[in-house]
Amino acid sequence: xxxxxxxxxxxxxxxxxxxxxxxxxxxxxxxxxxxxxxxxxxxxxxxxxxxxxxxxxxxxxxxxxxxxxxxxxxxxxxxxxxxxxxxxxxxxxxxxxxxxxxxxxxxxxxxxxxxxxxxxxxxxxxxxxxxxxxxxxxxxxxxxxxxxxxxxxxxxxxxxxxxxxxxxxxxxxxxxxxxxxxxxxxxxxxxxxxxxxxxxxxxxxxxxxxxxxxxxxxxxxxxxxxxxxxxxxxxxxxxxxxxxxxxxxxxxxxxxxxxxxxxxxxxxxxxxxxxxxxxxxxxxxxxxxxxxxxxxxxxxxxxxxxxxxxxxxxxxxxxxxxxxxxxxxxxxxxxxxxxxxxxxxxxxxxxxxxxxxxxxxxxxxxxxxxxxxxxxxxxxxxxxxxxxxxxxxxxxxxxxxxxxxxxxxxxxxxxxxxxxxxxxxxxxxxxxxxxxxxxxxxxxxxxxxxxxxxxxxxxxxxxxxxxxxxxxxxx
Numbered sequence: 001x002x003x004x005x006x007x008x009x010x011x012x013x014x015x016x017x018x019x020x021x022x023x024x025x026x027x028x029x030x031x032x033x034x035x036x037x038x039x040x041x042x043x044x045x046x047x048x049x050x051x052x053x054x055x056x057x058x059x060x061x062x063x064x065x066x067x068x069x070x071x072x073x074x075x076x077x078x079x080x081x082x083x084x085x086x087x088x089x090x091x092x093x094x095x096x097x098x099x100x101x102x103x104x105x106x107x108x109x110x111x112x113x114x115x116x117x118x119x120x121x122x123x124x125x126x127x128x129x130x131x132x133x134x135x136x137x138x139x140x141x142x143x144x145x146x147x148x149x150x151x152x153x154x155x156x157x158x159x160x161x162x163x164x165x166x167x168x169x170x171x172x173x174x175x176x177x178x179x180x181x182x183x184x185x186x187x188x189x190x191x192x193x194x195x196x197x198x199x200x201x202x203x204x205x206x207x208x209x210x211x212x213x214x215x216x217x218x219x220x221x222x223x224x225x226x227x228x229x230x231x232x233x234x235x236x237x238x239x240x241x242x243x244x245x246x247x248x249x250x251x252x253x254x255x256x257x258x259x260x261x262x263x264x265x266x267x268x269x270x271x272x273x274x275x276x277x278x279x280x281x282x283x284x285x286x287x288x289x290x291x292x293x294x295x296x297x298x299x300x301x302x303x304x305x306x307x308x309x310x311x312x313x314x315x316x317x318x319x320x321x322x323x324x325x326x327x328x329x330x331x332x333x334x335x336x337x338x339x340x341x342x343x344x345x346x347x348x349x350x351x352x353x354x355x356x357x358x359x360x361x362x363x364x365x366x367x368x369x370x371x372x373x374x375x376x377x378x379x380x381x382x383x384x385x386x387x388x389x390x391x392x393x394x395x396x397x398x399x400x401x402x403x404x405x406x407x408x409x410x411x412x413x414x415x416x417x418x419x420x421x422x423x424x425x426x427x428x429x430x431x432x433x434x435x436x437x438x439x440x441x442x443x444x445x446x447x448x449x450x451x452x453x454x455x456x457x458x459x460x461x462x463x464x465x466x467x468x469x470x471x472x473x474x475x
Contacts, residue, residue: 001135001136002135002136005132008128008440015436015440016436018127022045024104025102026091029063029064030152038064042066049145055070056068059161067086071143072142077451079172080142081144081404081409082143082175083148083176085119085123085178086119089118099428109433113429117424118425119416122439123147125437126440129441129442129444130143130443141450144169151399155400162403169407171408172411173409174413175446179396179418180420181417187387188389189377190416193395194393195361195397196399197334198322198325199359200359201354201355202356203226204319204354205219205317205318210314221316225319226321229344232347243339243343245339249295249328250328260286265286265288281296297340300324329364340356367410371411374391374413377449384445417431418431
């Protein structure tokens with residue numbers, strides 16, 4: 001009987017074919033026109049789980065379906081829940097893709113496609129890991145693969161379902177397979193994610209657009225009013241200028257700052273991953289501290305008046321903006337929405353109508369980076385990658401993280417295999433080819449570590465520290 005690693009190596013071509021099949025399904029959860037495609041992706045995931053040897057079922061929610069695959073190792077075995085999602089973002093703007101977004105394309109050492117990194121590769125490798133362990137007779141944990149189709153729209157149906165089924169999902173540990181590593185060949189274990197408060201702002205001065213020659217200078221311009229409001233969100237030091245915004249933000253722990261400062265975060269590589277953008281932000285904090293532990297406010301989009309080709313001398317009747325606040329631990333997203341609305345209304349001139357709509361509110365998440373799940377995962381990743389993983393926080397928001405911690409188990413880790421600069425949510429999204437096999441091998445090893453099937457002494461290479469090598473990528 002082959003080992004799990006041997007099974008993965010022998011069957012890698014078939015695993016990559018499966019990856020291409022899933023990528024080809026445009027499971028865009030935010031677009032009603034793709035509702036049946038999301039359903040088709042769920043059916044594909046269920047069938048692939050069954051083929052791997054799992055008991056797999058589709059569960060309906062208030063929106064897109066969940067797919068749950070199970071393996072029962074025994075009453076005495078630990079239970080591990082692994083979360084991922086099979087839905088994706090829209091591929092727009094299409095003209096910026098160098099290959100068809102829903103066709104898995106190999107470019108050098110990387111795969112390019114919508115969902116390549118976020119999160120279809122991670123769906124496929126999780127199923128492949130379970131299949132390999134079952135084929136080798138070495139899946140010593142009760143495994144629950146919990147894959148949803150609504151992550152990209154805030155997971156509205158997931159939390160109610162998990163709450164309703166918490167008893168049957170009882171777990172010792174949970175892994176969220178929806179993130180990235182610290183760098184090439186440098187895995188990370190993420191113990192925290194920022195929360196999110198998302199609002200839409202509308203400034204209106206009339207019922208219809210006006211001729212700018214006949215009315216300009218005599219009536220308010222909502223685009224200018226909105227611009228002034230947005231400009232008032234920050235002070236000259238890069239801090240959010242909304243009163244009360246930082247009231248619940250805790251100071252950064254000195255020891256944590258020291259540890260994070262020693263792991264070799266590369267500002268230059270980070271700037272390159274941002275398309276060469278100059279780095280900026282809140283004064284007094286390093287780049288990694290800003291994105292891992294500090295809150296921020298950003299304008300995600302704004303529109304007013306005529307934006308087509310050529311000229312149209314119009315005075316717009318309405319201007320709109322979309323604004324997101326990423327939140328540090330202890331901040332309450334509902335309170336932040338209220339503070340943003342109060343700030344906007346105080347700066348809106350008389351006679352101008354303004355509406356602030358809260359669209360999403362997700363609380364921050366924190367876990368114990370020294371807990372047994374993190375120790376087991378560190379051993380597993382050290383064995384596969386030959387280097388000690390870094391324990392960091394993440395700048396994004398995973399709505400399910402806090403819910404898993406509160407409803408199922410406090411032992412939650414975010415463990416993903418994409419790389420920084422993977423163009424998630426952008427054209428030419430990519431993931432290294434090798435990460436499919438390395439990620440699956442890491443999960444197989446984690447099963448064994450959690451079940452105590454492996455010695456807890458890391459290999460000598462697991463203790464060494466490396467800097468991330470420069471690597472070209474298609475992003």
